[in-house]
Amino acid sequence: MLEIVQGLAIPLLGTTLGAAVVFLMRGEPNHMVQRALTGFAAGVMVAASVWSLIVPAIDGAAAQGMGQLSFLPALIGFWLGTLLLLLLDHVVPHLHMGEQDECPEGIDCNLGKSSLMVMAVALHNLPEGMAVGVVYAGWMTGQTDITFAAALALSIGIAIQNFPEGAIVSLPLHAQGESKGKAFSKGFLSGLIEPAGAVVTILFASHFIPIMPYLLSFAAGAMMYVVVEELIPEMSEGKHSNIGVIMFAVGFTLMMALDVALG
Numbered sequence: 168m169l170e171i172v173q174g175l176a177i178p179l180l181g182t183t184l185g186a187a188v189v190f191l192m193r194g195e196p197n198h199m200v201q202r203a204l205t206g207f208a209a210g211v212m213v214a215a216s217v218w219s220l221i222v223p224a225i226d227g228a229a230a231q232g233m234g235q236l237s238f239l240p241a242l243i244g245f246w247l248g249t250l251l252l253l254l255l256d257h258v259v260p261h262l263h264m265g266e267q268d269e270c271p272e273g274i275d276c277n278l279g280k281s282s283l284m285v286m287a288v289a290l291h292n293l294p295e296g297m298a299v300g301v302v303y304a305g306w307m308t309g310q311t312d313i314t315f316a317a318a319l320a321l322s323i324g325i326a327i328q329n330f331p332e333g334a335i336v337s338l339p340l341h342a343q344g345e346s347k348g349k350a351f352s353k354g355f356l357s358g359l360i361e362p363a364g365a366v367v368t369i370l371f372a373s374h375f376i377p378i379m380p381y382l383l384s385f386a387a388g389a390m391m392y393v394v395v396e397e398l399i400p401e402m403s404e405g406k407h408s409n410i411g412v413i414m415f416a417v418g419f420t421l422m423m424a425l426d427v428a429l430g
Contacts, residue, residue, distance in 0.1 A: 300367065319429060
C-alpha cells in the first residue's frame with residue numbers, strides 16, 4: 168500500500184514543484200521557454216505511451232495466448248482512448264494550453280481566463296492519471312509483465328513532465344494579476360485530477376484483469392491525443408520551433424532510458 172501511495176504522490180509532486188516556480192520568477196515566461204517546456208512534456212508522454220503502456224499491453228495479450236493477434240487489444244484500446252478524448256474535446260469545451268486571449272464558445276467567460284486555464288490543464292491531465300492507475304493496477308494484480316520498478320518509472324516520468332505543466336499554469340496567472348499564492352494554488356489544483364483518476368482505476372483493478380491490455384493501450388491513446396492536439400502545436404508555433412523539437416527529443420530519450428533502466 169505504501170508503494171502505491173508513493174507512486175501516486177510522485178506525479179502530483181511534479182505539478183506542485185512546477186507551480187511553485189511562480190515564487191522564484193517574475194512575470195510570464197517568454198515563448199521560447201514555454202515551447203521548450205511543452206516540447207519536453209510531449210516527448211516524455213510519447214515515450215511513456217510506448218514503453219510503459221503499449222508494449223506491456225501487447226506482452227499481456229501474448230501472455231493470454233492471443234499469439235499473432237497480440238497486437239489487437241493494443242490497437243482497439245488505443246483507438247478507444249483517442250476517440251474518448253476527441254469526444255471530450257467537443258462535449259466539454261475547454262481552453263487549449265496556448266489560447267489565453269479568447270474564451271471558447273460554450274463557456275461562460277465570467278469564470279475568468281484563469282479558471283478556464285486550470286480547467287484546460289485538468290482535462291489534459293486526465294489520461295495521465297488513468298495511465299498511472301492502470302499501470303499500478305497491472306502490477307498489483309500480477310496479470311501483466313509490469314514490475315513495480317516499471318510502474319515507478321512511469322510515475323517519475325509523468326512527474327518530470329508535470330513540472331513544466333505546473334509552471335505553465337502558475338506563471339501566466341501571476342502575470343495576469345493573480346497573487347503568487349493564488350497562482351500557485353491553482354497550478355496545484357490542476358494536477359489533483361491525476362491521483363484522483365488513478366485511485367478510481369486502482370479501486371476497480373480486480374474487475375479489470377481480463378481487459379488489462381485494452382486499458383493500458385486505452386490510456387496510451389488518450390495520452391497521444393493530448394500530445395498531438397495540445398502539445399505539438401504549442402511547441403511548434405512561431406519562430407525557433409526547433410527548440411521544441413530538441414526538447415521533445417530530450418524528454419523522449421529521458422523517459423525511454425528511465426523505463427528501460429528501471430523496468
